[in-house]
Amino acid sequence: MEGVLRGRVHKYGDNVDTDSIIPGRFLKEMDPKRLAEHAMEGIDPNFVMKVKQGDFIVAGKNFGCGSSREHAPIALKYAGIRAVLAKSFARIFYRNAVDGGFLIPIEIDDNIYERLSDGDEIEVDVSEGTIRNITKGEVYKMRPIPELVMKIIRAGGIFMFKQE
Amino acid sequence: MGMTVTEKILARASGKRLVSPGDVVLANVDKVMMHDVGGPGVWTVFQELRHIIGEVNKVWDPDRVWLAEDHFVPPIDKQSAENIKILEDFARRYGIRKHFRYGVGQYGICHTLSYEEALVLPGEVYVGTDSHTNTTGVVGAFATGLGHTDVAYVLVHGKTWFRVPETLLFRVDGELPPYSTAKDLSLAIISDIGTDGANYKAMQFSGPAIRAMDIDERATLTNMSTEAGAKNAIIEPDERLLQYLRSRTDSPLTPVYGDEDAEFSEVYDLDAKTVEPLVAKPYSPGNVSSARELSDVEVDRVYVGSCTGGKITDLRMAASILKGRRVRVRTEVVPATHRTYMQALREGLIEIFLEAGALVGAPTCGLCFGGHMGVLRKDEVCISTTNRNFRGRMGDRESKTYLASPLTAAATAITGKITDPRDLKG
Numbered sequence A: 001m002e003g004v005l006r007g008r009v010h011k012y013g014d015n016v017d018t019d020s021i022i023p024g025r026f027l028k029e030m031d032p033k034r035l036a037e038h039a040m041e042g043i044d045p046n047f048v049m050k051v052k053q054g055d056f057i058v059a060g061k062n063f064g065c066g067s068s069r070e071h072a073p074i075a076l077k078y079a080g081i082r083a084v085l086a087k088s089f090a091r092i093f094y095r096n097a098v099d100g101g102f103l104i105p106i107e108i109d110d111n112i113y114e115r116l117s118d119g120d121e122i123e124v125d126v127s128e129g130t131i132r133n134i135t136k137g138e139v140y141k142m143r144p145i146p147e148l149v150m151k152i153i154r155a156g157g158i159f160m161f162k163q164e
Numbered sequence B: 001m002g003m004t005v006t007e008k009i010l011a012r013a014s015g016k017r018l019v020s021p022g023d024v025v026l027a028n029v030d031k032v033m034m035h036d037v038g039g040p041g042v043w044t045v046f047q048e049l050r051h052i053i054g055e056v057n058k059v060w061d062p063d064r065v066w067l068a069e070d071h072f073v074p075p076i077d078k079q080s081a082e083n084i085k086i087l088e089d090f091a092r093r094y095g096i097r098k099h100f101r102y103g104v105g106q107y108g109i110c111h112t113l114s115y116e117e118a119l120v121l122p123g124e125v126y127v128g129t130d131s132h133t134n135t136t137g138v139v140g141a142f143a144t145g146l147g148h149t150d151v152a153y154v155l156v157h158g159k160t161w162f163r164v165p166e167t168l169l170f171r172v173d174g175e176l177p178p179y180s181t182a183k184d185l186s187l188a189i190i191s192d193i194g195t196d197g198a199n200y201k202a203m204q205f206s207g208p209a210i211r212a213m214d215i216d217e218r219a220t221l222t223n224m225s226t227e228a229g230a231k232n233a234i235i236e237p238d239e240r241l242l243q244y245l246r247s248r249t250d251s252p253l254t255p256v257y258g259d260e261d262a263e264f265s266e267v268y269d270l271d272a273k274t275v276e277p278l279v280a281k282p283y284s285p286g287n288v289s290s291a292r293e294l295s296d297v298e299v300d301r302v303y304v305g306s307c308t309g310g311k312i313t314d315l316r317m318a319a320s321i322l323k324g325r326r327v328r329v330r331t332e333v334v335p336a337t338h339r340t341y342m343q344a345l346r347e348g349l350i351e352i353f354l355e356a357g358a359l360v361g362a363p364t365c366g367l368c369f370g371g372h373m374g375v376l377r378k379d380e381v382c383i384s385t386t387n388r389n390f391r392g393r394m395g396d397r398e399s400k401t402y403l404a405s406p407l408t409a410a411a412t413a414i415t416g417k418i419t420d421p422r423d424l425k426g
């Protein structure tokens, strides 16, 4: 999951909840590809048409609030998203993204959220902690990822992570 | 420096003398719950693990695991019927005996079962594949929701990591006025601190108003803590709780209490007397108005059910309003568990609902999460005793859900417009 990630920004506001990311009626579905067909359907029915492999979601506060459904990070991952950049995450979404090895949750400050526009092309270097906005020619710092979380991300999920 | 009850439980579970907010601990887990949405997810993780750590031949302690069929019951299609089968296979393969099967004796919504059946006890660390696992903090346990990979990890290793949360203390003085309920208090708190006001944090409730509540009402508070983003919610055990549990289990109870000099990251002093009937408007549980301000809003549907508002106390409240009256709009009452249903039957509540013209369904999550059992169509308006009103939660993206107490929901069923139960005439 490491290295430099590059893709386009899909931008949303605060409190994007899990019913928006993947509506409840699809929770009986276990096939990740079929979940991905409905990613973000609750908030942006065109999302799956626009998203490309390696793209990013940029969001405001409390991304992923609501249910514990791991279907949410799974749907986003299989829709092509590698990382979500948000002002803050709801705790279960954050944990699911990391422990399942699905997505990298990256916390950003308010001013970075303002600078990132829908459609911007960006490059994210998790090890360096930088976000390069290629479209605007700017570089930002992400908030540091906690050490334990970084180790689990590097391992590719909680089951691959070995306690020292 | 002293510890809060949440810190003490996590310290004990991780073999430490002292923990502080922000510490990351590896805690032993006492109880685990999976339902018919989380269970198949865990099963899928186990299948994938074959390629990574090999076949999972046993879970760490099958007697500490229990299963509930509650979301897609009765199965709505072939896929959800398969998921029930997966839960059965899981129980058989790993020797899990506490399996609450739809239509086989005791069953119902997992969170209500967790304390009604005394499946989780004071001082324990309890995780489940559901965000409202927080509810069970009502018994003085550390209870929190996890995704299915995390639960799979717990099933294999018997432990998991937690960041020790800061605790927000809500001290509630006074007494709730007639017609005000724990649901109204919850909505007042969420509207005050916001839907991320307790993100990563513990919410602890204390004070005379809490002690005056029965266990179901307290569980409404712990349940709704999820809507403020809380990691867990907790109420320290009192004699009323211990008696409630003793009447349901022979297991020894070892309650844990916080230290007197515990440090809280914030203390909120509230007065229950000021709480009035409230309603959360679409599309956020934090979007709160008084019921009176919304008296022009016409509704098409009334739903009394779920782990938040389908407990016996909730049914009693709804029945107290519906008794001798007739509903004007489609009204569905869904008891949270089989035990709740039986109790409602014995108390004559079911008859009151039916006589009022409402419909009584079998225990299930059903409409609460828009899974089935009467999902809302476009533009349909529902007042509901559930906990979430996100866009599309109960059906179409263009449907609208208002969240309220069972009293307000029942009063609305009589008039067809959002009604403060204090204003109901006749």
Ligand code: SF4
Pocket (backbone or CB within 6 Å): B070, B071, B109, B110, B111, B130, B132, B305, B306, B307, B308, B364, B365, B366, B368, B369, B386, B387
């Ligand atoms: S009743 Fe609703 S909130 Fe409670 S567990 Fe079921 S779906 Fe979740």
